Amino acid sequence: MTDPIDLGAFLDRWAQGNPVRADVAVTVVRMAEACCRIGSLVSLGQLAGDLASQTGRQTGADPQKEVDVRANDLIVKALKNAPVATLGSEELEWPLPINPGAPLAVAVDPIDGSSNIDSNISVGTIFTVLPARANGVDASSFLATGETQLAAGFAVYGPYTSLVLTVGSGTHIFTLQRTNGHFVLTQADVEIPASTREYAINASNYRYWDETIRTYIDDCLRGFDGPRGKNFNMRWTASPVADIYRLLARGGIFLYPGDVRENYTMGRLRLVYEANPLAWIIEQAGGSATTGCQRILSLTPTSLHQHTPFMAGSRNEVEYLVRLHQNPFGVGERSPLFGRRGLFRT
Template identity: 80%
Template sequence: MTDPIDLGAFLDRWAQADPARADVAVTVVRLSEACCRIGSLINLGSLAGALGSETGRQSGVDAQKEIDVRANDLIIAALKEAPVASLGSEELEWALPINPGAPLAVAVDPIDGSSNIDCNVSIGTIFTVLPARANGVDTSSFLQKGSAQLAAGFVLYGPYTTLVLTVGNGTHIFTLQRTAGQFILTAPNVEIPTSTREYAINASNYRYWDEAIRTYIDDCLRGREGPRGKNFNMRWTASPVADIYRILTRGGIFLYPGDLRDNYTMGRLRLVYEANPLAWIIEQAGGAATSGFERILDHEPTALHQRTPFIGGSKTEVEYLARLHHDPHGLGERSPLFGRRGLFRT
């Protein structure tokens, strides 16, 4: 049995191949330290105060919870000791200068799924590390395609705390050893099964979806008797990190499409600090991620808080849905071969 490898040792080995990687390694370690503190805060629940209360602060995006603000402050404090020029955060309207002139930029969603904090449902932190542009103190560093990422990860605060990380050499899962305060490598080179029988979507929005999404879900619901020829299960937690973690461990597909509701036409996930890191993690585990029409990592952002539809997970399922978007009448339940017949339908 080999000795356990902690996050620092893992990153040190990775950085030995290229001295330029050392700054990335330090930054990921600092982020992991902030996440340990965030996890400790979350574990206190109501003992830490009203973490689910709205702060009344304006971020330019969604309403903030107390836990959002406190987690954001912990990340800022940690990054002051890292080679990071600026921070882009869901909780900040504009990029925040950290160490101007440093080579890296970091974008984060400090608490993904914060609406679940009072329900004791798993929530998380998402981050991405990018090369800084110019002096690194404006938003320009964050307006790069996801393919420019140097590191991406998320921490899931669940029954146990895990860190999912990629630095471009596969996707790896680390588990927090609380007594030592260290993340230990427990699942190297995770591989998402190429096919699945599980999907994650908020089905209450069915009436607002476009035809491709409806077709896909209808086909899944028809199960063994439908065009897919197998039964499916639906899962949904309203915390993308929890759904993506489940997909990494046993396969599946996660869908957060755009729809006809106000402010939802471009989806709800933020491209820079949610969709891009999640997409890279998924791809590095052998999966795929798309908006329906374009690979997520090929989409060039035009704003820090830009949103995008997101479909990610098992590769064959994502590719199937992408084909439905490009040719909604070519596959699935709407196809005449598999159409339901009845008094008012032929």
């Protein structure tokens, strides 16, 4: 039996004396240290104070909570000892200079799923590492496609703490060993099953979706008797990191489309520090990520906090959904052949 590999050793092997990779490795280790501290904070629950209390500030559609602020502070502190010029965060309106002139930039969602913090449901942290531009004094480092990412990861604070990471050579899962505070590699080269019978979406928004998304969900709900010819299960936690972690483990598709509600026309996930890192992790595990019309990693952000529709997971299911967007009447329960009043229905 081989000895377990911790995150530091894994990254040392990957860097192999390459200066750029070495800087990325240091930055990922610092982010992992921050995630370890955030996980400890979250695990205290009410013993850490009222983490669910609202600060009075909005971050997009979400009210900022005490846990968001404290997690952000832990990340800022950790990155002061990393080659990071600037930090873009959901909790900060503008990029924050860390070490101007350093070669890297980091963008984060310090607490993904913070609406669940008072319900003892898994939450997490999402981050991406990018090349720095303009010495880290403006937002330009964050306005490049997701294909420029140098590392991407997310932590899940659940029954155990996991760190999911890609540096462009597959997707790997590390588990926190609480006795020594090290993340240990527990699953290398994750492969998302290409097909699935499970989807994650907030079905309470059904009336706000466009016709394509409603058709897709209706097809799934009809199960074996519908055009898909198989039964589906639905899962939804309202913590994207938890839903994405589940599909890495057993396949599935996660959907957060745009809809007609105010502030939701472009979806809810932020492109730079949520959709891009999650999309890269999923693609590196053999899955796909799309807006429905475009590959997520091909999008060019126009602002740090830009939103995007996001649909990702098992490749075959994502491709089916893309085809449905491209030709709503080519497949699906409401097509001429399979509609409720179609030729083959009575």
